[in-house]
Amino acid sequence: MLKNTNLPSTLQSNSHLNSTLALLGATAIFLIDTFTPLDIAVAVLYVAVIMLSATFLSRTGLLAIAATCVFLTISSFIIAHWSDLESSALIRCLVSLSAIIVTTLLALKNNQATHDLRDQAALLDLTHDAIYVRDNHDVITYWNAGAEQLYGWPREDAIGKVAIDLLKSKFPKPLAEITRDLTAEGRWQGEITHTKRDGSSVVVASRWSQQRDDKGRPVATMVTNNDITDQQLAETALHKAESELAHVTRLTTLGELMASIAHEVNQPLAAVVTNGEAALRWLKRDVPDLTEVNNSLERMISNGRRASDVIARLRALTRKTDLIRAPLDANELLEDVLLLVERELIARDVALRLDLAATPLPLLGDRVQLQQAVINLALNAVQAMSSVTDRPRTLRISTRLEQDDKAEPPQKNAIIEIADNGPGIDPAVISKLFTAFYTTKSEGMGMGLSICRSIIESHGGTIVATSELGHGATFTIHLPVREDAA
Numbered sequence: 180m181l182k183n184t185n186l187p188s189t190l191q192s193n194s195h196l197n198s199t200l201a202l203l204g205a206t207a208i209f210l211i212d213t214f215t216p217l218d219i220a221v222a223v224l225y226v227a228v229i230m231l232s233a234t235f236l237s238r239t240g241l242l243a244i245a246a247t248c249v250f251l252t253i254s255s256f257i258i259a260h261w262s263d264l265e266s267s268a269l270i271r272c273l274v275s276l277s278a279i280i281v282t283t284l285l286a287l288k289n290n291q292a293t294h295d296l297r298d299q300a301a302l303l304d305l306t307h308d309a310i311y312v313r314d315n316h317d318v319i320t321y322w323n324a325g326a327e328q329l330y331g332w333p334r335e336d337a338i339g340k341v342a343i344d345l346l347k348s349k350f351p352k353p354l355a356e357i358t359r360d361l362t363a364e365g366r367w368q369g370e371i372t373h374t375k376r377d378g379s380s381v382v383v384a385s386r387w388s389q390q391r392d393d394k395g396r397p398v399a400t401m402v403t404n405n406d407i408t409d410q411q412l413a414e415t416a417l418h419k420a421e422s423e424l425a426h427v428t429r430l431t432t433l434g435e436l437m438a439s440i441a442h443e444v445n446q447p448l449a450a451v452v453t454n455g456e457a458a459l460r461w462l463k464r465d466v467p468d469l470t471e472v473n474n475s476l477e478r479m480i481s482n483g484r485r486a487s488d489v490i491a492r493l494r495a496l497t498r499k500t501d502l503i504r505a506p507l508d509a510n511e512l513l514e515d516v517l518l519l520v521e522r523e524l525i526a527r528d529v530a531l532r533l534d535l536a537a538t539p540l541p542l543l544g545d546r547v548q549l550q551q552a553v554i555n556l557a558l559n560a561v562q563a564m565s566s567v568t569d570r571p572r573t574l575r576i577s578t579r580l581e582q583d584d585k586a587e588p589p590q591k592n593a594i595i596e597i598a599d600n601g602p603g604i605d606p607a608v609i610s611k612l613f614t615a616f617y618t619t620k621s622e623g624m625g626m627g628l629s630i631c632r633s634i635i636e637s638h639g640g641t642i643v644a645t646s647e648l649g650h651g652a653t654f655t656i657h658l659p660v661r662e663d664a665a
Contacts, residue, residue, distance in 0.1 A: 197231060197232075197234065197235050198235070200231065201228050201231050201232050201244070204224075204227065204228050204231070205225065205228045205247065205248065205251060208221060208222065208224045208225055208228070208251070209251045209254075209255055212251075212252070212255040212259070213254075213255040213258050213259050214259075218267065218271075219271070220271040220272075220274045220275045220278075221275075222248075222251075222252040222255065222256075222271070222272065222275030222276075222279075223274065223275045223278045225248035225251070225252065225275065225278075225279050226278050226279060226282045228244065228248060229241070229244060229245055229248060229279065229282045229283055229286055230282065230286065232244045232286075233286035233289065233290060237290075238287060238290060238291075241283065241286060241287060241290065242283070242287075245279060245280075245283040248279050249276060249279055249280075252272060252275050252276055252279065253272070253276075256268065256269075256272040260272075307325055307328075308325050308403050308404065308405055309323070309325040309326040309328075309329040309330065309383070309403070309404040309405075309406075310323040310325055310326060310401065310402065310403050310404075311323065311326050311337070311342070311401075311402050312399055312400065312401050312402070313342045313399065313400055313402065314398070314399050315397060315398065315399070316341075317341050317342050317343055318339060318340070318341055318342075319337050319338050319339065319340055319341075319342050319345070320338065320399065321338070321401075322334040322337040322338055326404075329375070329381065329383075329404065329406055330346065330373065330375050330376060330381075331375050331376030331377055332345065332376050342402075346373040346374060347373065347374040348371055348372070348373055349371065349372040349373075350369070350371055351369050351370055351371070352369075357369070361387055361389055361400070362389070362397065365388070365389045365391070366386070366387060366388050366389065367386075367387045368384070368385060368386045368387065369384075369385060370382060370383070370384055370385070370407070371383055371385045371404075373404075380408075381406055381408050382406075382407055382408045382411050383404035383405060383406055383407060384404070384405045384407050385402060385403070385404050386402070386403045386404075387400050387401070387402050387403075388400065388401045388403075447482035447483065447486040448482070448486055450478065450479075450482040451479050451482045451483055451486070454475040454476070454478040454479045454482070455475070455479055457471070457475045458471075458472045458475035458476055458479070461475065503545050503547075504543050504544055504545060505543070505544075505545075505546065506541060506542070506543060506661060507541075507542050507543075507544060507546050507549075508539045508540060508541060508542070509536075509539075509540035509542055509578050509593045509595060509658070510535045510536060510539060510540055510578055511539075512542075512546065512549055512550060512553070513533075513535065513553065513576060513578065513595070515546075515550060516550055516553045516554055516557065517531070517533070517576075519554060520554060520557050520558065520561070523558065523561055524561060524574065527561050527562075527564070527565065527572070528572060529561050529564060529572040529573070529574050530571055530572065530573050530574070531573075531574050531576070532573055532574065532575040532576070533576055533577075534575065534576070534577035534578075535576075535577065535578050536578045536579050536580055538580070540578055540580060540593035540660065541593075541660055541661040542593055542638075542658055542659075542660065542661055543638075543661045543662075544638045544658070545634075545638075548634045548637075548638075549634065549638070549658075551630075551631075551634065552630075552631040552634045552635060552642075552656070553595065553597070553656075555628070555630070555631055556597045556631060556654050557574065557576070557597055559628075560574050560597055560598070560599035560601070560652070560654075561574060561599070563599050563601035563602070563651075563652065564599050564600065564601040564651075566601070566602060567600065567601055567602070570600065572599075572600065572601075573599070573600050574597070574598075574599055575596070575597075575598040575599075576595075576596070576597055576598075577594075577595075577596045577598075578593065578594060578595050578596075579593075579594045580592075580593060580594070580660070581593075581594050581657075583657075590659055590660070591659070591660040592640075592657045592658060592659055592660060593657075593658045593659075593660055594655060594656070594657060595655070595656040595658070596653055596654070596655050596656075597653070597654045597656075598651060598652070598653040598654075599651045599652060600650065600651040601651050601652065602648070602649060602651075603646040603647055603648040603649055603650055603651055603652055604644065604646035604648075604652045605648070606646070606648075609644055609645075609646055612628050612644050613628050613629055613631070613632040613642070613644075614629065635656055635658070638658055638659075639658070639659050640656060640657050640658040640659065641656075641657045642654060642655065642656050642657070643655050
């Protein structure tokens with residue numbers, strides 16, 4: 180587990196004291212081992228000197244201390260037992276030497292591992308990412324320079340603190356759910372809002388990687404965070420600009436549909452007047468026919484509601500709102516659109532061929548925005564056929580359900596196709612159709628198809644254009660079917 184491997188200042192200031200303690204300890208052990216009649220392996224205590232020295236000496240210094248301890252052990256044995264050599268004394272000497280050598284090797288191995296870990300930690304300090312490590316209790320055990328710079332807390336203030344309390348973390352979903360995902364997958368990523376030391380908020384793209392022991396049990400989690408606050412602000416500004424542009428485009432489209440809109444509103448209003456006059460005539464008879472009066476009034480109410488529905492659709496299209504996702508049906512969406520473009524089809528002598536799926540196509544999306552996309556495509560198709568004189572002009576709108584097995588995971592899509600039999604699109608420009616400000620119309624702005632693509636993609640879908648010169652063009656929309664209905 181990665182811990183804070185920077186040498187604490189207290190250890191640096193006490194290195195001389197530790198050196199003194201090691202020297203005094205070695206001297207005391209030598210004197211006791213040499214001049215006391217103890218029948219125990221006193222020289223084994225040199226192990227403590229080596230372990231103490233390993234905390235502040237380099238590899239070379241530790242080898243020097245180990246060699247010194249070996250020399251003192253042998254010297255003590257020679258001084259104390261050379262004139263009266265005993266097998267037990269020799270064994271104690273060999274045990275002590277073995278302990279010194281084994282401890283030295285282990286200390287060298289540990290020092291090398293610590294050195295490697297410090298090098299790795301130094302590399303982590305070079306990155307601009309904020310990286311910290313927390314244990315299973317969410318206590319911070321490592322805090323790199325990037326984390327210091329991003330959050331404002333120096334490592335000595337951060338280490339030992341509970342991460343969620345220190346950073347006042349706000350997660351995109353319940354922490355228990357994130358923890359389950361981390362335990363199951365060993366990793367997790369998402370956007371988190373943290374609070375800096377100065378009290379300001381920062382949004383980070385956070386990546387968690389879990390470290391496990393030999394038995395697969397989690398022991399620590401390394402967190403890597405990138406500041407995306409500015410990026411989010413830019414995306415919000417872009418979304419607002421796109422929303423404003425889409426609203427202007429909707430108003431422009433409605434301007435093109437004014438004749439159709441006037442017809443749609445005028446027709447039920449004229450029916451209301453006609454039925455009202457009929458009801459009056461039935462009432463003015465010598466014997467009023469109340470049944471006919473009732474029928475006329477019911478027709479008036481029905482046509483009044485029809486006019487109200489048309490106005491409601493128009494208000495929805497002119498209203499400037501953010502994306503509102505709600506359950507809807509693709510077939511019903513198209514039927515609403517056709518009511519608005521029907522008059523345009525009649526005016527331009529275009530026949531409509533409608534081929535809707537027999538079953539509902541449930542979607543989750545913004546009805547107004549999707550209507551805007553389909554209206555724009557339908558009007559483009561109608562206008563594209565204005566030059567056709569050698570054959571009937573036909574607009575074909577169809578829907579169907581399609582399984583996409585290439586998606587991860589596989590999903591069902593609602594397919595909406597809008598096709599015309601106009602002159603078609605030049606293959607050289609078909610790839611540019613959805614590019615902002617690109618247009619083939621002399622009076623066009625080049626934003627209609629670009630906005631269509633943005634709307635479809637914001638709903639998790641795609642739109643593609645295909646064409647055959649002289650035979651028309653087809654625009655195909657793929658939208659994911661609502662999950663609870665797939």
